[in-house]
Amino acid sequence: MAREICQREGEKAMIGGAIASLGKTYAIALQATNCRTGEALAREQVEADDKDHVLRAVATAATGMRAKLGESLASIQKLDVRNQVTTTSLEAFQAFALGREQSDLGFALSAIPFFQRATELDPNFASAFQNLGIMYSNAAESGRCAEYLKKAFALVDRVSDRERLEISARYYYQGTGELGKAADAYQLLARTYPREAAPHNSLGVMQSSMGEWEKALPEFQEAVRLDPRFVYGYSNQVSVYSNLGRFDEAKAVAKAAFSQELDFPSIHRFLLRSAYVQGDLVEAEQHIEWLAGKPEEYFSLQLQAANAAAMGQVRRALELLQRGGELTRRRNLPELAARFQALQAQSEALVGNCEAARSQARTAILPEQAPGDTLIAALPLALCGDAAAAQRAADEISRQYPVHTLWNAVYLPSVRAAVELSRNQPQKAVESLQVAASYERAHTSAIYLRGLAFLRLRKGAEGATEFQKILDHKGANWGPYYPLSYLGLARAAASAGDATRSRKAYQDFLALWRDADAELPILKEARREYESLTK
Numbered sequence: 001m002a003r004e005i006c007q008r009e010g011e012k013a014m015i016g017g018a019i020a021s022l023g024k025t026y027a028i029a030l031q032a033t034n035c036r037t038g039e040a041l042a043r044e045q046v047e048a049d050d051k052d053h054v055l056r057a058v059a060t061a062a063t064g065m066r067a068k069l070g071e072s073l074a075s076i077q078k079l080d081v082r083n084q085v086t087t088t089s090l091e092a093f094q095a096f097a098l099g100r101e102q103s104d105l106g107f108a109l110s111a112i113p114f115f116q117r118a119t120e121l122d123p124n125f126a127s128a129f130q131n132l133g134i135m136y137s138n139a140a141e142s143g144r145c146a147e148y149l150k151k152a153f154a155l156v157d158r159v160s161d162r163e164r165l166e167i168s169a170r171y172y173y174q175g176t177g178e179l180g181k182a183a184d185a186y187q188l189l190a191r192t193y194p195r196e197a198a199p200h201n202s203l204g205v206m207q208s209s210m211g212e213w214e215k216a217l218p219e220f221q222e223a224v225r226l227d228p229r230f231v232y233g234y235s236n237q238v239s240v241y242s243n244l245g246r247f248d249e250a251k252a253v254a255k256a257a258f259s260q261e262l263d264f265p266s267i268h269r270f271l272l273r274s275a276y277v278q279g280d281l282v283e284a285e286q287h288i289e290w291l292a293g294k295p296e297e298y299f300s301l302q303l304q305a306a307n308a309a310a311m312g313q314v315r316r317a318l319e320l321l322q323r324g325g326e327l328t329r330r331r332n333l334p335e336l337a338a339r340f341q342a343l344q345a346q347s348e349a350l351v352g353n354c355e356a357a358r359s360q361a362r363t364a365i366l367p368e369q370a371p372g373d374t375l376i377a378a379l380p381l382a383l384c385g386d387a388a389a390a391q392r393a394a395d396e397i398s399r400q401y402p403v404h405t406l407w408n409a410v411y412l413p414s415v416r417a418a419v420e421l422s423r424n425q426p427q428k429a430v431e432s433l434q435v436a437a438s439y440e441r442a443h444t445s446a447i448y449l450r451g452l453a454f455l456r457l458r459k460g461a462e463g464a465t466e467f468q469k470i471l472d473h474k475g476a477n478w479g480p481y482y483p484l485s486y487l488g489l490a491r492a493a494a495s496a497g498d499a500t501r502s503r504k505a506y507q508d509f510l511a512l513w514r515d516a517d518a519e520l521p522i523l524k525e526a527r528r529e530y531e532s533l534t535k
Contacts, residue, residue: 006035013041015065019058025049028057030065042068052088085127086159092121096128103131106231106264108138109295109331126155130167137174138232138266139296141335142370149175165189169202177371177404179206197227204236209406211441211476213240228260235266242274243442245475250274265296272300276307277478295331298324302343309347309480312516312523317347335373338364342377350480352521354384362386365393368400371407375414379445382418390419410436410443417449426456444470444481451488460496464489483512487526494533506530 006014017030026048032041044064048057087093099114112135118128133148153171156164169185172178183206189199204219217240223233234257241250251274254267272287284307291300301324308317325340345360357380364377374397382390394415401407413436417429430453433446440446451466467488470477477485490505509526516523 003033003035003038011035013069017058017061019054022047026051026054026057028054028061030061032065032069044068051090054090055087055093084160084162085125086163087118087122087125087128089122089125092118092125092128095121096125096131099128099131099135103135104229104231106235106262106266107295108135108265111135112139124155124158126152126159126167127163129155130163130170133174134170139333139336140299140339141333142174142372143335143366143368146175146370147368162193165192166198169199173202173206177401177407179210179405182206195226197223197230197233200226201230201233201236204240208236208240208243209442210439211443213243213441213476216240217244229262231257231262231264232266234262235264235270238267238270238274242270242277243473243476245473247274247278247475265291265294265299269296269299269303272303273306273478274475276303276310277475298327298331298333298336298340301327302340305343305347306479309350310478310482310512312351312483312513312520314347314351314353314517314520318344321347335366335369338366338369339373339376342373342380345380346376347480349380349383350484351523352525357381357384358386362389365389367396369397371397371401371404371411375411375445378415379418382415382422385422387419387422390415406439406443408435410439410446414443414446414449417446417453421449421452421456424456426453429453430457441473441476444477444479448481448485448488451485451492455488455491455495458495460492460494460498463492464496464498464501467492483509484522486512487522490526491529494529499533503530503533506533 002014002016012035013032014035015030015032017028020027020029028046028048030044033039034041042065044061046057046061046064048054085093085096087096095114095118099111099118102111102114112132115128115132115135118125119132122128129148129152133145133152136148137145149171152167153175156167159167165185165188169182169189172185173182183203186199186203186206189196190203193199200219201223204216204223207213207216207219217237220233220237220240223230224237227233234253237253238250241247241253250271254271257267268287268290272284272291275281275284275287288300288304291297301320305317305320305324308314308320321340321344325337328336328340341360342364345357345364348354348360349357361377361380365374374393378390378393381387381393394412397407398412413432416432420426420429420432430450433450433453436443436446447466447469451463454463454466467485470481470485471489474482486505486509490502490509493502493505506526506529510530513523
């Protein structure tokens with residue numbers, strides 16, 4: 001069958017092999033065969049002293065075979081992957097391989113038990129710890145991701161140069177959050193191993209987190225060019241195209257993935273969000289149905305809740321977030337469960353239900369938590385008058401992540417700005433957010449808070465500019481902040497004396513919230529303001 005496939009694909013040769021037990025030792029044999037004639041092109045045989053040395057022996061045989069098939073010594077030395085994962089335990093490697101199989105298909109939660117088992121079988125298996133951290137990151141458990149990446153980094157003196165580069169890059173990216181160091185490491189990886197897709201994908205993810213989507217897109221495209229079955233390269237392109245408002249291209253990328261029989265949770269997650277942005281509820285329902293009952297269904301519930309909140313249907317949003325929290329607790333994902341609770345607090349705070357928001361947010365802050373999750377929980381506390389609790393949470397994260405790029409540049413300034421707003425110090429809030437300007441394109445809350453601060457300062461024109469930034473990029477900003485930016489624009493335009501623009505923004509807000517919960521405090525205020533403006 002292999003020979004037939006080889007002929008159909010127009011390849012020149014195929015390689016097969018065998019491992020045979022010789023008592024305590026093992027014989028490893030490789031043979032390259034001409035697909036057309038069946039003639040043996042090259043053979044390589046090595047012996048391993050025991051089972052723990054079989055993996056190394058296979059790698060040695062592979063290197064010898066590559067040389068016999070004509071690969072240059074320089075290429076072999078540069079691209080040799082014999083120590084790609086360093087472990088002396090064959091059983092640990094087998095568990096690792098099963099985890100990679102699930103990971104390569106895009107199923108992070110299914111991969112976690114295998115990588116966990118690999119670390120139990122070999123407590124010094126650095127790459128297993130790294131991949132365990134990556135899977136928790138893909139499952140949106142960023143705190144646990146950092147925990148395992150730190151364990152991997154502590155073992156870098158035991159691994160190959162390639163592993164050291166990979167582990168260090170990921171550690172700087174998600175362990176400490178040092179994006180500059182991480183970018184340098186990933187760029188070095190991409191240059192050293194030019195046929196690898198993963199470094200390009202990781203560079204793109206980092207650039208996306210900074211709002212540099214135009215830079216991220218070519219990296220994701222290169223990842224897919226290098227490996228047409230690299231699932232995350234497809235889903236990340238869908239996300240970036242959606243953020244840029246290029247929805248037809250997002251769908252084309254998804255279609256290309258499906259044509260490769262790559263159908264995985266993250267692509268449906270981003271397509272669901274894209275459908276909501278476009279108001280295509282029929283397509284949205286298709287992705288909801290696909291995710292229903294799968295381990296990653298909580299992503300669907302979070303997006304459904306965000307869309308409900310964007311339509312002013314806060315009760316519906318809270319119900320969906322409650323379901324998401326229950327689901328993540330059953331999946332043993334405590335950090336995600338706390339995030340769903342924090343999102344409930346955010347939904348309440350943004351519409352003026354502060355008592356409920358404070359109650360939810362206080363218990364959504366965990367002792368060890370990712371910086372982004374602390375931001376979600378701390379903002380409702382600050383906006384609803386509990387500045388002390390918000391500041392305590394921020395201080396703890398600053399202690400845990402002292403050099404985290406986005407925490408220091410975006411998340412912490414946003415918390416400080418919300419605290420200053422609660423203290424009626426809007427000018428200090430504006431000053432706090434100055435450092436966020438380079439990254440805020442991917443962080444809607446920073447723009448929204450600056451708009452609120454300008455409103456408090458009665459700088460209507462400046463406030464209108466901030467809220468318009470959000471409204472001009474619906475693909476990137478869809479969610480609870482988007483409709484409230486129409487209201488912010490209406491108030492800012494009124495403050496600037498532009499009654500026509502103000503009326504239009506109020507009308508847009510009320511039209512978007514035509515099916516909103518009638519009792520929301522902020523909706524009642526908006527209606528009164530609009531009626532006063534039109535008298």
